[in-house]
Amino acid sequence: MSRPEASPKSYARGREPEASVALALLATMRRDLLALLRRPGAAFNSLAFFALVITLFPIGISPDPELLATIAPGLLWVAALLAALLSLDGMFRDDFADGTLEQLLLAAQPLPLMALAKVAVHWLTTGLPLALMAPVLGVMLSLPPGSYAVLVLSLALGSATLSVIGAIGAALTVGLSRGGVLLSLLVLPLYVPVLIFGAGAVQAAIAGTSVAAHLALLGALLAVSLVFAPWAIAASLRISLNG
Amino acid sequence: MAFDSFAAFLAMGGHAAYVWPAYGATLLLLIGVVLHLRLERRRLWRELRRRARRERRQAGDANREVSS
Amino acid sequence: MWAFFHKLASPKGFYAFSARLSPWFWAAAAVLIGAGVVWGLAFAPADYQQGNSFRIIYVHVPAAFLAQSIFVAMALAGLVFMVWKIKLADMAATAMAPLGAGMTFVALLSGAVWGVPTWGTWWQWDARLTSMLILFFLYIGVIALRGAFDGRDSGSRAASVLTMVGVINIPIIKYSVEWWYTLHQPATFSITSRPAMPVEMWLPLLIMVLGFYSFFIAVTLTRTRSVILHRESAKRWVRELAGEDG
Structure with a gap:
């Protein structure tokens, strides 16, 4: 009589690490999201910053709608980039201060993946809201119609890359008292390609040419950074914690 | 020789104001790097020697204390 | 063979070895740069379009080459340091960084000065100049990050990671900036890409490039020796060396 006991056991043993990684990923994301929901001020700050910077430009340059329309794609992209940059410093800082990061380092789950979960939360709470808010500010800068969907899409795609690359810098400076x-x-130097293709996509949409190349390149940047950056983030976190 | 006279060489065909500063800045960097290297070395050696002397003196003091 | 490399990778072994090597590179740098400057300034023919302002190429291009090569060399050293924990590699990377930043600055400056007779302005957002400017910021970032850490080892490792991230990004930045430039400024006159140069024009350029590379190697060897002495100043061999001398 062959007992089926052995197979589920080995099945379970084979499955367990994978399941626990997925569980740990979800748990980390859930925890971070909850922490942000309890303190929604932090997430709103970067949105307010975005709106404020955009307000400064018509005041500083000219309220002329025609002039604003020509520079709107670049302005929106640069302001969103700066808003995303400003929020980077807090990506690991609280976890560094209360020792959560150390737990993450000691955990059995691979650190690059866990770091990626944190990056995903950062994007969900800053990059995505910034992209969704951009059309409103676009109207205020009299951004020509027909480019709004591309603006949101390019910002959503590009800000993901910004979060991934920015996490390397955040991880490198988290242990420094004045790292900001x-x-x-x-x-910022590493953000240049994203800015070029992102703002380029919106400009192409205004000019009526195809935006597929820009968006594809933004996607390629995201893919490349997703492959390389997690390792760099993990290595940087180790340096910051052991240093 | 691409120039007829030394004056023509200095004038660089009217582009003296651009050619000479570019070369000057480059040479300044090269010389500056070399001078900085020498200064750094000299300062380092002075420090190392001072430390060696101090150690020798301390070792001598310790010996004297033991013998007395 | 392996014993030789092993000895070379130790700070003490490298200190002795580089003492014999560096004079050759200093001599080569002095001869090549001296010959290249005289040849480029006085003997190379003037360009038919740009006249004598073309002679700036003999300092601009070698500086730009070195600016990029030094960053790649720093990234390689960082990789060696991170993977094999060879401290010497990090000492070399530390020694190179300021020269790389300086070369980037000189490339920018000579490019800007060259821009006046060519474009009529001190600064043009030309693809090469723009990516050189971003490279300059990358250098500043690496140097600043290394200095920001209190512990030397963590500063070294952080700088190594950043250099490697930067070196992966440099081709992407270069490509994207070129793409951006052609989009906004179609078919303008680029200062250094040109139809095939005659021999009497590119030979001095080659000599200058070789001279600059010799200079880079000589500086790196000599400065690494200083870094070694500084970091190993508590070690016995350095103390003995200092004791003999004073």
Whole structure:
């Protein structure tokens, strides 16, 4: 009589690590999202910053709608990029202060994946809201019609890359007491390609040419950074914690 | 020789204001790097020697204390 | 063979070895750069379009080459340091960084000065100049990050990670900036890409490039020696060396 006991057991043993990784990922994301929901001010700050910076430009340059329309794609993209940059510093800081990060380092689950969960939360709470808010500010800058969908799409796609790359800088500077300015110095040069293709997509949409190439390149940037960055984030977190 | 006279060489065909500063800045960097290297070395050696002397003196003091 | 490499990778072994090597590179740098400057300034023919302002190429291009090569060299050193924990690699990377930033600055400056007779402005958002400017910011970031850490080891490792991330990004930045430039400024005159140069024009350029590379190697060897002495100043061999000398 063959007892079926062995097979479910080995099945379970084979399955367990995978399941626990997925569980840990979800648990990390849930925890981070909950922590942000309990303190919604932090997430709103970057949105308010975005709106404020956009307000400064018509005041500083000119309220002329024609002029604003020509520079709107670049303005929206640069302001969104700066808003995303500003929120980077807090990505790991609280977890670093209360020791959660150390737990994450000691956990059995691979650190690159867990770091990616944190990056995903960061994007969900800053990049995505910024992208969704951009059309409103676009109206205020008299962005020509027909480019709004591309604006949202390019910002959503591009800000994901910004979060992934920015996480490297955030992880490198989390242990430093005055890491804020240094963080922008490290991260901004790396943001240049995203800005070029993102703002380029909106400009192409206004000009009526195809935006497929821009969006494809933004997607390619995201794919490349998703492959390389998690390792760099994990290595940087280890350096910051052991240093 | 691409120039007829030394004056023509200095004038660089009217582009003296661009050619000479570009070369000057480059040479300034090269010389500056070399000078900085020498200064850094000299300062380092002075520090190392001072430390060696101090150690020798301390070792001597310790010996004297033991013998007395 | 392996014993030789092993000895070379130790700070003490490298210190002795580089002492014999560096004079050759210093001599080569002095001869090549001296010859290249004289040849480029006085003997190379003037360009038919740009006249004598073309002679800036003999300092601009070598500096730009070195600016990029040094960053790649720093990234390689960072990789060696992170993977094999060879401290010497990090010492070399530390020694190179300021020279790389300086070369980037000189490439920018000579490019800007060259821009006046060519474009009529001190600064044009030309693809090459723009990506050189971003490279300059990357250098500043690496140097600043290394200095921001209190512990030397964590500063070294952080700088290594950032350099490697940067070196993966450099081709992407270059490509995207070129793409952006052609989109906004179609068919303008680029200062360095040109139809095939005659021999008497590119030979001095080659000599200058070789001279600059020799200079880079000489500086790196010499400065690494200083970094070694500084970091190993508590070690016995350094103390003995200092004791003999004073």
